Amino acid sequence: MAAPSPPLQTITTPRLRALCPDPPATVQIRNLTTTLQHSGHDAWNRAGKAQPCQISASVAFAAPFATAAAHDRLGADTVHYGTLSKAVLASVGRSEVESAPSPPPLSWDVKRGVWDVLRWVWVDLTGVEVDGTLVGGGSSSSYLLDVKKVRLLSVTVSLPKASLLGDGVSLTMSGAFEQGSGRMEARAMALEVSRLKVPTLVGVNDNERLAKQFVVATVTVEGFTPQEDLYTEIERDVVKAMEESSFETLEALGAHLAERVLASPKCQDGWQVCVRMEKPTAVPMADCPIVEVRATRESLKRESAAGTS
Template sequence: MVPILSTQWEVRAIAGEPKAVVRVRNLQAIVQGGTDAWGRPGKAQPALISAEISFMHPFGTVCSSDRLSAETVHYGQLSKAILEAIDDLNNEPPPTGTDNQPGSDASPTMKDVLDMIWARLTGLPVDGNAEEFSGSLETPFLNLLFIRFMSITLTFPKASLLGEGVSLTASTLYGPFAGGYGCLRYALSLRLMNLKVPTLVGVNPNERHNKQFVVADIELDNFICLEDMYTDLEKGVVSTMSHSSFETLEALGAKITEVIYREVKLLSSGDVGRDVELPIRVTLEKPTAVPMADCPVVEMRTTHGGKVVEGAE
């Protein structure tokens, strides 16, 4: 069975209300992968990893016996398994560039790091495709027969020049299908977190003469790109906002989605933005616009691109 590429919202909606969940939030590590805020690959940088595992059944035996069983997972061992996956990646020999120096296009991408973590936990990459996976399919940490839903977010807090970081989130729905039990749907989304950019935007006369900070949070769903392009995407968003003369946040948000979609098509060698739809969520905040509120917020979601090729459940 070929798992269906879906949005984060769709995967969670189909998974339904969780019966029992174990989470680890913001596990800290150093990762030799992705690109830094300047677009340089293969540089060591801090990372935060958050994991969420939703189980098929409520915590029954473990509650009555006060002992761990297969219906749950030890959060300490879960954290250890995630960190071991990152250690394995960091200890791999560095790739050699064309000038025989470390750091090249062969350096692990953000998606590679997420796949390594996923493989350590489940034995498979995020999309469940073992045939195209070059990692080690060792005995997984989790027994998927007890898992309904899993989500992992990898965040590079220092990979943005003007924002709070960049994150890549993978989510998977597990369940029975003809011939077995495994991944039914999966989602991947890239997020540029809270870019703070001086912007000329507003309908009031005072707003037409001076720039004010606008905070932009951008999320791209169905993001199956293999390349690390988030620094280039940030440049596009910042340039658009810096040269803005829009009166409304709505118009500015629409322009940002156009720029993001164009940049993804130009930078990606894969199908995202071409044969696969690319939902883009843009959230814009103006912290100084309303004195008696934290900020007014406008959020919009636009889908660009071709038709998603779906498998069969």
């Protein structure tokens, strides 16, 4: 009797990428642009509003491109980027049509989010569900990617217009596959609200206490599990906290912002929040100083306990 497979690990994106630090061959597509008509929420958290969507995918193979390198032709050891692009666009189209209520009501189901699009693309490419199980319990050999030859796959769905003060939002799923078997051994899920530009009172110098200056904040939530879209709520909480704050250091501001995100009633166990802050006007001869803060609920509890002891 075969030994049961180890459980699927859910880890952070950096830790997952460390499982495959130097892939011998990789095919990527970046910012493949399409339009979402029904899935996802816009910058005002409205469902069912048409908006641009960008898909990126990175396929890291377990072995080099032997056929292409030796014979200058495509073989089973790679995937053509044109075919990959067409498959991704077709999958997004199916997610918009096949997951839609039929007949459509007056307003689309508000629970249809970016996650639904990402899951469709992931499953269509691999034949593997996000929990690591094969679709229908069968073989994944009929899907575009042969996961037995893939070491790491990453798919990102971005909405560049879904932020009021930032450069957009994105949801990324990455998976590491066991070489030879195709079993998904680890996965990572990250939600990012990118480059929020918020006037903030922050700084230790006398002049910095006189007026607000722009701080550019990027908030990444690792360990994000499939659920409703939360990016507009995260942006709202972060912007409000920055507007109301008056810290002297970016370090203290970052800790405060991470704590605010983790204090949300919708925060899930296992979230790790990374806040990256840039202060463009602080150092005239540099683009900006940058400070990053990472926190979990557990780390905040430890720090609180240490501070009161």
